[in-house]
Amino acid sequence: MEKRLVVLSGAGISAESGIKTFRDADGLWEGHDIMEVASPIGWVKNKEVVLKFYNDRRRQLLTCNPNAAHYAIAELQQHFRTTVITQNVDDLHERAGSKDVIHLHGELLKVRSEINESLIYPWMDDLTVLDRNEQGHTLRPHIVWFGEMVPELEHAISYVEEADIVLIIGTSLQVYPAASLINFAKANSLIYYIDLHPASTKHFNRKIEVIAEKASIGMALIKESLLDLSRMA
Structure with missing residues (x-):
């Protein structure tokens, strides 16, 4: 066997x-405090900042092998x-x-519903605050953030x-x-x-x-x- x-x-x-690991020696992720770009609080505070951070990472991933x-x-x-x-x-x-x-x-090449975390979708492009699923839910990166299960x-x-x-x-x-x-x-x-x-x-x-x-x-x-x-x- x-x-x-x-x-x-x-x-x-x-x-x-x-x-890139994105974690600098001073603990910042590309100049951001971790909680700004990798926490539910950061998401509620400024979705645009969070989306740019993960859009940049997604674009970079697609150039790597x-x-x-x-x-x-x-x-x-x-x-x-x-x-x-x-x-x-x-x-x-x-x-x-x-x-x-x-x-x-989580996975960088997937996004999920902000309302129902079981609704997950493949995603290769930039994600914006205007993107929605078929139920009209806002979409967020399919990433496990600090403070989440x-x-x-x-x-x-x-x-x-x-x-x-x-x-x-x-x-x-x-x-x-x-x-x-x-x-x-x-x-x-x-x-x-x-x-x-x-x-x-x-x-x-x-x-x-x-x-x-x-x-x-x-x-x-x-x-x-x-x-x-x-x-x-």
Whole structure:
């Protein structure tokens, strides 16, 4: 029976494709306080500012392509039952060929009704305050903002609980609740952590193999080890 592999990915994997993290050293996102562009309060206060921020991000995403790390993860589907759980709002995992992707923080290429969050629509163009759905609802970015529930969290936990191998890649392990997912892995799960500047893992009280490299190099380094694991009964 194929082993279950769960990949937990963050901004570091997409950075190699040219996706800006938008988080500056002073904590600002492109000159904005986070709460101005990534909170329900900011949305109510100034929709135009919020829409411009995400329109700029969407336009940039459409100029970027998956990198070697995205493709390496997609290739693992041939050897494991693979689920990708990503904090990223881009579609680079999907474009690289990954089939089972859970977006914890939403998706940049989708929008949703401001009134009914279950009404979600694909969206490739700029979004304006005049755009409406068939019910006449205002549309907003399909992004999980600060202070909002993470609707896919329970779904993600269920996959981590079943994982034989957990691969963490390109994340600071500082963003919660995403960082807490490791705690749901089985005691005998193998855990790998690839990041150019890895955070301390001591507080997880788990054996975690750390590879202090950028995503593409880290994937190249552990690829054969993972393939060996896929061949083991």
